[in-house]
Amino acid sequence: MTARETDLYPPLKAFLQDQGYVVKGEVGAVDLMAVRGDEPPLLVEMKLTFSLSLVHQGIDRQGVSDWVYLAVPWKKGGVTKPQKRLCRRLGLGLITVRGDLVTVHCDPAPYAPKAFPKRAGRLLREFARLEGDPNVGGGTRQGLMTAYRQDALRCAQHLARHGQCRGAAVAKATGVETATRLMRDNHYGWFDRIGTGLYDLSPNGRNAVLLTET
Numbered sequence: 001m002t003a004r005e006t007d008l009y010p011p012l013k014a015f016l017q018d019q020g021y022v023v024k025g026e027v028g029a030v031d032l033m034a035v036r037g038d039e040p041p042l043l044v045e046m047k048l049t050f051s052l053s054l055v056h057q058g059i060d061r062q063g064v065s066d067w068v069y070l071a072v073p074w075k076k077g078g079v080t081k082p083q084k085r086l087c088r089r090l091g092l093g094l095i096t097v098r099g100d101l102v103t104v105h106c107d108p109a110p111y112a113p114k115a116f117p118k119r120a121g122r123l124l125r126e127f128a129r130l131e132g133d134p135n136v137g138g139g140t141r142q143g144l145m146t147a148y149r150q151d152a153l154r155c156a157q158h159l160a161r162h163g164q165c166r167g168a169a170v171a172k173a174t175g176v177e178t179a180t181r182l183m184r185d186n187h188y189g190w191f192d193r194i195g196t197g198l199y200d201l202s203p204n205g206r207n208a209v210l211l212t213e214t
Contacts, residue, residue: 005031008046008071008097015102016042030061032071042067044095050083058092066091067108074098079105148187151176153212155183156190156201160209164200 012032013023021034021042032044043061047054050072061068070087074096084106087094094105129147154174159165162173167180176182183191183199190205201209 005046005048008073011097011100011102012044012046012071012095014100030064040067041065042069044069044071046071048073050079055086055090055092058087059090062091067093069093069095069104069108071095071097074101074103148182151178152182152188152190153208155179156205156209157212159191159199159201160206164194164198166197167199168197170199 009025009032013025016023016032016034019036021036023032023034025032027033030043031046034042034044036042041064043065045054045057045061045068047057047070050070054070054072058068058070068091070092072095079094079096084094087106088109091108091110093108096103096105126147129150130145131147131150134145134150151174154176155170158170158174165173167183170183171177171179180197184193186193188204188208190202190208191199192202192205194200
Protein backbone atom coordinates (compact mmCIF):
# COMPACT_ATOMS: atom_id res chain seq x y z
CA MET A 1 0.00 0.00 0.00
CA THR A 2 1.31 3.45 -0.90
CA ALA A 3 1.70 5.45 2.29
CA ARG A 4 3.84 8.36 1.11
CA GLU A 5 4.21 10.38 -2.08
CA THR A 6 7.86 9.37 -2.18
CA ASP A 7 6.73 5.73 -2.62
CA LEU A 8 5.53 6.69 -6.09
CA TYR A 9 8.92 7.95 -7.20
CA PRO A 10 10.96 4.73 -7.65
CA PRO A 11 8.47 2.93 -9.95
CA LEU A 12 7.87 6.11 -11.95
CA LYS A 13 11.61 6.67 -12.32
CA ALA A 14 12.19 3.07 -13.45
CA PHE A 15 9.28 3.27 -15.88
CA LEU A 16 10.66 6.40 -17.55
CA GLN A 17 14.26 5.21 -17.52
CA ASP A 18 13.14 2.13 -19.45
CA GLN A 19 11.97 4.55 -22.13
CA GLY A 20 15.33 6.28 -22.36
CA TYR A 21 14.73 9.23 -20.03
CA VAL A 22 17.18 10.66 -17.52
CA VAL A 23 15.08 11.17 -14.39
CA LYS A 24 15.63 13.40 -11.36
CA GLY A 25 13.38 14.19 -8.41
CA GLU A 26 12.51 17.51 -6.79
CA VAL A 27 13.95 19.75 -9.48
CA GLY A 28 12.87 23.23 -8.46
CA ALA A 29 9.16 22.93 -7.60
CA VAL A 30 8.67 19.82 -9.77
CA ASP A 31 8.22 16.39 -8.12
CA LEU A 32 9.79 14.50 -11.02
CA MET A 33 11.53 15.75 -14.15
CA ALA A 34 12.60 13.54 -17.04
CA VAL A 35 14.69 14.53 -20.07
CA ARG A 36 15.34 12.55 -23.26
CA GLY A 37 17.62 14.05 -25.88
CA ASP A 38 16.37 17.33 -27.32
CA GLU A 39 12.73 16.62 -26.47
CA PRO A 40 10.77 18.98 -24.19
CA PRO A 41 11.06 17.98 -20.50
CA LEU A 42 8.49 15.58 -19.09
CA LEU A 43 7.14 16.65 -15.71
CA VAL A 44 5.22 14.57 -13.15
CA GLU A 45 3.35 15.86 -10.13
CA MET A 46 2.52 13.26 -7.49
CA LYS A 47 -0.15 13.05 -4.79
CA LEU A 48 -1.70 10.27 -2.73
CA THR A 49 -5.16 11.20 -4.02
CA PHE A 50 -6.53 12.81 -7.16
CA SER A 51 -7.48 16.31 -6.00
CA LEU A 52 -8.06 19.86 -7.16
CA SER A 53 -4.71 20.76 -5.61
CA LEU A 54 -2.97 18.20 -7.82
CA VAL A 55 -4.77 19.47 -10.91
CA HIS A 56 -3.71 23.04 -10.10
CA GLN A 57 -0.10 21.91 -9.77
CA GLY A 58 -0.32 20.24 -13.17
CA ILE A 59 -1.74 23.39 -14.75
CA ASP A 60 1.08 25.45 -13.22
CA ARG A 61 3.68 23.10 -14.71
CA GLN A 62 2.20 23.56 -18.19
CA GLY A 63 3.92 26.94 -18.20
CA VAL A 64 7.20 24.98 -18.38
CA SER A 65 6.31 22.06 -20.64
CA ASP A 66 3.41 20.62 -22.61
CA TRP A 67 4.30 17.17 -21.24
CA VAL A 68 2.84 17.21 -17.76
CA TYR A 69 1.49 14.14 -15.98
CA LEU A 70 -0.41 13.71 -12.72
CA ALA A 71 0.46 10.55 -10.79
CA VAL A 72 -1.56 8.92 -8.00
CA PRO A 73 -1.63 5.47 -6.37
CA TRP A 74 -3.94 2.94 -7.99
CA LYS A 75 -7.08 2.43 -5.93
CA LYS A 76 -9.87 -0.11 -6.11
CA GLY A 77 -12.16 0.89 -8.94
CA GLY A 78 -9.30 2.52 -10.81
CA VAL A 79 -9.42 5.94 -12.40
CA THR A 80 -12.88 7.40 -12.87
CA LYS A 81 -14.23 8.67 -16.17
CA PRO A 82 -14.65 12.23 -14.81
CA GLN A 83 -10.99 12.25 -13.75
CA LYS A 84 -9.82 11.15 -17.19
CA ARG A 85 -12.20 13.57 -18.87
CA LEU A 86 -10.90 16.46 -16.77
CA CYS A 87 -7.27 15.61 -17.54
CA ARG A 88 -7.98 15.35 -21.27
CA ARG A 89 -9.87 18.63 -21.19
CA LEU A 90 -6.88 20.34 -19.54
CA GLY A 91 -4.26 18.63 -21.69
CA LEU A 92 -2.75 16.74 -18.74
CA GLY A 93 -1.56 13.15 -18.62
CA LEU A 94 -2.73 10.76 -15.90
CA ILE A 95 -0.77 7.88 -14.35
CA THR A 96 -1.53 5.39 -11.59
CA VAL A 97 1.03 3.40 -9.65
CA ARG A 98 0.36 0.02 -8.06
CA GLY A 99 3.49 -1.44 -6.52
CA ASP A 100 5.96 -1.54 -9.41
CA LEU A 101 3.20 -1.38 -12.02
CA VAL A 102 2.84 2.00 -13.73
CA THR A 103 -0.23 2.56 -15.91
CA VAL A 104 -0.65 5.56 -18.22
CA HIS A 105 -4.36 6.28 -18.59
CA CYS A 106 -4.00 9.28 -20.88
CA ASP A 107 -1.18 11.34 -22.38
CA PRO A 108 -1.01 15.13 -22.55
CA ALA A 109 -2.60 16.42 -25.74
CA PRO A 110 -4.42 19.53 -26.93
CA TYR A 111 -8.09 19.26 -26.05
CA ALA A 112 -10.25 18.59 -29.10
CA PRO A 113 -13.87 18.24 -27.94
CA LYS A 114 -16.01 15.85 -29.90
CA ALA A 115 -18.95 17.61 -31.45
CA PHE A 116 -22.45 16.19 -30.93
CA PRO A 117 -24.66 18.16 -33.34
CA LYS A 118 -27.64 15.90 -32.66
CA ARG A 119 -27.48 16.74 -28.94
CA ALA A 120 -27.31 20.44 -29.74
CA GLY A 121 -30.27 20.06 -32.08
CA ARG A 122 -32.32 18.29 -29.39
CA LEU A 123 -31.56 21.03 -26.88
CA LEU A 124 -32.52 23.77 -29.31
CA ARG A 125 -35.77 22.00 -30.20
CA GLU A 126 -36.62 21.53 -26.51
CA PHE A 127 -35.83 25.21 -25.88
CA ALA A 128 -38.09 26.30 -28.73
CA ARG A 129 -40.95 24.00 -27.68
CA LEU A 130 -40.95 24.98 -23.99
CA GLU A 131 -43.69 27.49 -23.31
CA GLY A 132 -42.41 30.24 -21.04
CA ASP A 133 -39.72 29.48 -18.45
CA PRO A 134 -41.37 26.90 -16.16
CA ASN A 135 -38.25 25.58 -14.40
CA VAL A 136 -35.88 27.24 -11.94
CA GLY A 137 -32.25 26.74 -13.00
CA GLY A 138 -30.26 24.63 -10.55
CA GLY A 139 -33.34 22.93 -9.12
CA THR A 140 -33.92 19.21 -8.78
CA ARG A 141 -34.53 17.20 -11.95
CA GLN A 142 -37.53 15.54 -10.27
CA GLY A 143 -40.82 16.96 -11.53
CA LEU A 144 -39.05 18.91 -14.27
CA MET A 145 -41.41 20.54 -16.73
CA THR A 146 -40.47 19.45 -20.24
CA ALA A 147 -41.98 20.40 -23.57
CA TYR A 148 -43.42 16.87 -23.76
CA ARG A 149 -45.08 17.28 -20.38
CA GLN A 150 -46.51 20.64 -21.43
CA ASP A 151 -47.99 19.01 -24.53
CA ALA A 152 -49.48 16.20 -22.42
CA LEU A 153 -51.00 18.74 -20.03
CA ARG A 154 -52.59 20.64 -22.92
CA CYS A 155 -54.18 17.42 -24.16
CA ALA A 156 -55.34 16.50 -20.64
CA GLN A 157 -56.82 19.97 -20.05
CA HIS A 158 -58.73 19.74 -23.32
CA LEU A 159 -60.20 16.38 -22.34
CA ALA A 160 -61.06 17.74 -18.89
CA ARG A 161 -63.09 20.52 -20.50
CA HIS A 162 -64.68 18.59 -23.38
CA GLY A 163 -64.76 14.95 -22.30
CA GLN A 164 -63.67 12.08 -24.52
CA CYS A 165 -62.35 13.19 -27.90
CA ARG A 166 -60.64 11.82 -30.94
CA GLY A 167 -56.92 12.39 -31.18
CA ALA A 168 -57.25 14.45 -34.36
CA ALA A 169 -59.69 16.82 -32.66
CA VAL A 170 -57.37 17.22 -29.65
CA ALA A 171 -54.44 17.93 -31.97
CA LYS A 172 -56.40 20.59 -33.86
CA ALA A 173 -57.72 22.26 -30.71
CA THR A 174 -54.48 22.29 -28.73
CA GLY A 175 -51.88 22.67 -31.46
CA VAL A 176 -50.17 19.48 -30.25
CA GLU A 177 -49.57 17.79 -33.60
CA THR A 178 -48.56 14.51 -31.95
CA ALA A 179 -51.60 14.38 -29.65
CA THR A 180 -52.84 10.99 -30.87
CA ARG A 181 -49.45 9.30 -30.43
CA LEU A 182 -48.87 11.09 -27.13
CA MET A 183 -52.15 9.86 -25.67
CA ARG A 184 -51.63 6.37 -27.11
CA ASP A 185 -48.14 6.09 -25.58
CA ASN A 186 -49.62 7.37 -22.29
CA HIS A 187 -46.24 8.01 -20.69
CA TYR A 188 -47.71 9.58 -17.55
CA GLY A 189 -50.77 7.32 -17.26
CA TRP A 190 -53.14 10.27 -17.81
CA PHE A 191 -55.19 8.88 -20.70
CA ASP A 192 -57.61 6.01 -21.29
CA ARG A 193 -58.20 4.66 -24.80
CA ILE A 194 -61.96 4.34 -25.23
CA GLY A 195 -61.94 3.18 -28.85
CA THR A 196 -59.99 3.54 -32.07
CA GLY A 197 -58.47 7.03 -31.93
CA LEU A 198 -60.82 7.98 -29.05
CA TYR A 199 -59.44 9.02 -25.66
CA ASP A 200 -60.58 10.21 -22.26
CA LEU A 201 -58.85 11.20 -19.03
CA SER A 202 -57.82 8.58 -16.49
CA PRO A 203 -58.13 9.31 -12.75
CA ASN A 204 -54.42 10.16 -12.72
CA GLY A 205 -55.01 12.58 -15.58
CA ARG A 206 -57.80 14.34 -13.71
CA ASN A 207 -55.55 14.71 -10.67
CA ALA A 208 -52.78 16.15 -12.85
CA VAL A 209 -55.15 18.74 -14.31
CA LEU A 210 -56.45 19.65 -10.86
CA LEU A 211 -52.89 20.20 -9.62
CA THR A 212 -52.18 22.63 -12.46
CA GLU A 213 -55.25 24.64 -11.56
CA THR A 214 -54.40 25.00 -7.86
